Amino acid sequence: MSVVFRMPRIAVFVAVAALVAACSANTAGSGDATGSGAPGKGAEAVGFIFVGPKDDYGYNQAAYEGSQAVASAYPDLEVLTAENVPEDDNAARIMNSMIAKGAKVIFATSYGHLDAALKVAAEHPDVAVVQQGNLITGTVPANAGTYFGTVYEPVYLAGIAAGKATKSDKLGYVYAFPINQTISNINAFQLGAASVNPKAKTYVVNTSSWCDPAKQAEAAANLIKQDVDVITQHQDCTATIIKATEAAGKYTVGYHADASSLAPKGWLTGSEWDWDKLYVDIVKTAIDGGFTGSKYNANYRVGFKTGENPFVQSAFGPSVAQPTKDAIATARTLLGTEQGSPFAGPLTDQDGKVRIPEGTVPDYAEIEKIDYFVSGVVGKLPK
Amino acid sequence: MSDLLTDVLSGGVRGGTAIMLAALGETLAERAGVVNLGTEGCLLVGALTGYAVAAETGSPWAGLVAGALAGAALALVHAGLVIWRRADQFATGLTLMFFGLGITSLFGVAYVGKAAPGFAPVEIPLLSDVPVLGPVLFAHDPVTYLSYLVAPLMWWWLRRSRSGLLVRTAGERADVLHLHGYRAGLIRGGAVVAGGALAGLGGAQLSTAYAHAWFEGMTAGRGFIAVALVIFAAWRPLRVVAGAYLFGALLAVAPVLQARGHAVNQFAMDALPFVITLLILAVIGRRTLRAAPQELRRVFESSSSN
Numbered sequence: 100m101s102v103v104f105r106m107p108r109i110a111v112f113v114a115v116a117a118l119v120a121a122c123s124a125n126t127a128g129s130g131d132a133t134g135s136g137a138p139g140k141g142a143e144a145v146g147f148i149f150v151g152p153k154d155d156y157g158y159n160q161a162a163y164e165g166s167q168a169v170a171s172a173y174p175d176l177e178v179l180t181a182e183n184v185p186e187d188d189n190a191a192r193i194m195n196s197m198i199a200k201g202a203k204v205i206f207a208t209s210y211g212h213l214d215a216a217l218k219v220a221a222e223h224p225d226v227a228v229v230q231q232g233n234l235i236t237g238t239v240p241a242n243a244g245t246y247f248g249t250v251y252e253p254v255y256l257a258g259i260a261a262g263k264a265t266k267s268d269k270l271g272y273v274y275a276f277p278i279n280q281t282i283s284n285i286n287a288f289q290l291g292a293a294s295v296n297p298k299a300k301t302y303v304v305n306t307s308s309w310c311d312p313a314k315q316a317e318a319a320a321n322l323i324k325q326d327v328d329v330i331t332q333h334q335d336c337t338a339t340i341i342k343a344t345e346a347a348g349k350y351t352v353g354y355h356a357d358a359s360s361l362a363p364k365g366w367l368t369g370s371e372w373d374w375d376k377l378y379v380d381i382v383k384t385a386i387d388g389g390f391t392g393s394k395y396n397a398n399y400r401v402g403f404k405t406g407e408n409p410f411v412q413s414a415f416g417p418s419v420a421q422p423t424k425d426a427i428a429t430a431r432t433l434l435g436t437e438q439g440s441p442f443a444g445p446l447t448d449q450d451g452k453v454r455i456p457e458g459t460v461p462d463y464a465e466i467e468k469i470d471y472f473v474s475g476v477v478g479k480l481p482k
Numbered sequence: 483m484s485d486l487l488t489d490v491l492s493g494g495v496r497g498g499t500a501i502m503l504a505a506l507g508e509t510l511a512e513r514a515g516v517v518n519l520g521t522e523g524c525l526l527v528g529a530l531t532g533y534a535v536a537a538e539t540g541s542p543w544a545g546l547v548a549g550a551l552a553g554a555a556l557a558l559v560h561a562g563l564v565i566w567r568r569a570d571q572f573a574t575g576l577t578l579m580f581f582g583l584g585i586t587s588l589f590g591v592a593y594v595g596k597a598a599p600g601f602a603p604v605e606i607p608l609l610s611d612v613p614v615l616g617p618v619l620f621a622h623d624p625v626t627y628l629s630y631l632v633a634p635l636m637w638w639w640l641r642r643s644r645s646g647l648l649v650r651t652a653g654e655r656a657d658v659l660h661l662h663g664y665r666a667g668l669i670r671g672g673a674v675v676a677g678g679a680l681a682g683l684g685g686a687q688l689s690t691a692y693a694h695a696w697f698e699g700m701t702a703g704r705g706f707i708a709v710a711l712v713i714f715a716a717w718r719p720l721r722v723v724a725g726a727y728l729f730g731a732l733l734a735v736a737p738v739l740q741a742r743g744h745a746v747n748q749f750a751m752d753a754l755p756f757v758i759t760l761l762i763l764a765v766i767g768r769r770t771l772r773a774a775p776q777e778l779r780r781v782f783e784s785s786s787s788n
Contacts (some may be wrong), residue, residue, distance in 0.1 A: 152587075152591055152594055152698065154591055154594055154595070155594050155595060155697075156594065156595030157595075183587070183698075271741070302740075302741055302743060303740065304736075304737050304740040304741055305740065305748045306748065307748040307749050307752055308702070310697050310700075311700070311702050312688075312689075312692075312693030312694075312695045312697050312700050313497060313500075313688060313692055313693050313700065313701075313702065313704075313733075314702075314733070314737070315693065316496075316497075316692050316693045316694070317493050317496070317497055317733065317734055317737045318737040318740075318741070320493070320496070320737075321489060321493070321734075321737045321738050321740075321741035322737075322741045324489060324741070325741045325742060327741070336594070336595070336695065336697045337595075338595050338597075338694070338695040339693045339694055339695045342694045342695070343694065346602060346694075358595075360597070361597060477743040478740055478743050478744075478745070479744075479745030481745075481746070481747045481748055481749060
């Protein structure tokens with residue numbers, strides 16, 4: 100069963116105003132009611148919060164579809180969802196209202212929901228709260244965790260397609276915020292491209308918004324003007340840049356969703372989410388009472404090495420030649436082995452300094468801490 | 483260097499057009515004595531309606547007309563409440579802004595990521611080859627070309643035509659209109675609605691000619707920039723144009739520099755239009771009010787504590 104809360108920002112605003120009074124009273128006591136030590140056990144409802152609309156052809160839609168996979172896997176479970184949940188205290192209030200409705204497993208699906216998620220987890224030891232994409236630093240509470248795919252792996256593969264396709268050797272990457280996840284993606288994209296085309300360089304433009312189509316239009320126009328002929332991005336809404344790139348006759352590498360219909364000619368490939376298996380498994384683990392101490396009670400990352408990556412490569416576009424597909428298949432196999440990583444040493448940063456020495460293969464946790472651009476990326480991180 | 487300047491200015495025109503149309507609409511309303519803080523809402527309903535109608539009918543021109551009508555409809559609510567019900571202009575305007583945000587989020591969901599036909603840039607032969615001015619002014623979409631006409635026409639109309647005089651009088655000395663048998667309320671209402679139509683047109687330009695997409699809240703504060711702009715352009719249409727392109731250019735600086743590999747702090751760049759607005763307001767201070775239409779001064783002064 101699935102219940103959808105339609106919450107445009109203004110509705111959230113109003114709803115939150117109404118909730119403030121109720122929550123300040125109800126959050127204090129409800130937490131310690133059941134100190135069973137098995138957060139989420141026997142849950143009858145599960146809650147999901149999304150930072151954007153559930154049909155953005157991107158990140159939020161993928162997460163929403165995952166929540167619906169949980170609904171079909173557990174027909175008796177009530178699946179509560181809330182869209183457009185801001186990354187502040189409002190998120191905590193909305194999660195609390197879901198808990199008040201009986202939710203014992205909560206998925207906070209945006210990077211910036213982490214603080215609110217940890218706050219809610221601390222108030223409700225009987226509820227398992229998992230957060231998508233961020234990292235809990237320090238001790239992980241017994242009823243919390245983060246999970247994510249190693250997004251940079253399929254992005255590295257897409258970088259190979261870009262490196263092969265470019266004629267100007269200039270690739271463009273439009274991104275929202277310089278968070279670690281994005282930095283890893285940009286680096287992986289450049290490294291993938293450089294692995295098949297040493298002359299390829301990636302020009303980065305940031306928009307400081309998860310979705311500001313007008314700013315994106317300006318970013319795309321300027322990259323194209325500078326002779327960039329493959330453009331990719333890391334933002335929540337992707338249509339503007341894909342359309343601008345296609346209209347200019349350049350190549351697109353997608354992110355978050357298969358948007359090849361927006362770029363029938365220039366679509367190369369991309370990466371997209373498939374959360375179904377992971378969400379269902381997290382819910383199962385919690386309901387069975389095994390959350391605490393499980394792999395999900397940590398900063399859990401799944402990639403080509405550890406198993407099925409929830410971030411998968413999108414279908415190829417018409418212009419991608421067989422040798423490119425073969426190169427990508429080979430790289431994919433390599434990434435699944437012990438020695439395979441886009442960031443295997445030697446890795447040099449933009450200033451030519453060796454950051455990861457030859458022979459070293461960083462693990463997932465180390466990669467997420469990379470806070471510099473690798474050599475070949477053109478542009479600086481905002482300080 | 484000149485290439486860089488060309489790109490910034492060209493981006494200024496591209497990105498400034500929606501701000502300019504909204505600000506000209508606000509100028510019209512304020513010259514008649516009404517402040518519409520709901521301009522952001524008019525931009526949003528124009529952006530969604532324009533995109534949705536373009537998607538449904540296959541004609542971006544139909545979208546443009548529909549966007550203008552939607553902006554006019556929202557402004558009509560403002561006019562009705564403010565003029566006939568004598569509601570507070572600021573409270574009503576802000577409420578309408580939130581209403582516009584909410585209603586477009588609600589009905590816009592179906593159009594997020596949906597394809598729709600839009601306006602493509604058309605280079606004007608010969609003119610677009612002129613150095614600097616060519617790419618800056620004559621390599622844009624048809625809506626931007628149309629928008630070039632709005633400010634001069636408005637300037638001429640306010641100054642030279644009888645109906646323009648009536649609008650100005652409604653903003654300066656509404657009692658005089660009554661003496662001559664005119665209904666100031668109707669004239670003001672007309673100006674507010676026409677202003678809303680211009681803002682709606684600006685919104686439709688944003689979604690069908692610039693971003694080629696609809697997304698909730700996509701105007702990202704441009705309606706508020708427009709309202710601020712009217713004040714420091716001293717309610718003069720031609721200055722509004724200059725100000726709108728200046729703000730557009732400020733928004734364009736970051737991508738222009740970044741696409742060339744220069745380091746830019748986008749967060750600081752984002753704040754720049756608002757910082758500049760504050761600075762200008764601080765510098766001109768009370769002189770702002772001296773340039774204001776008389777009837778508008780009453781509205782402003784009722785909200786200041788002197």
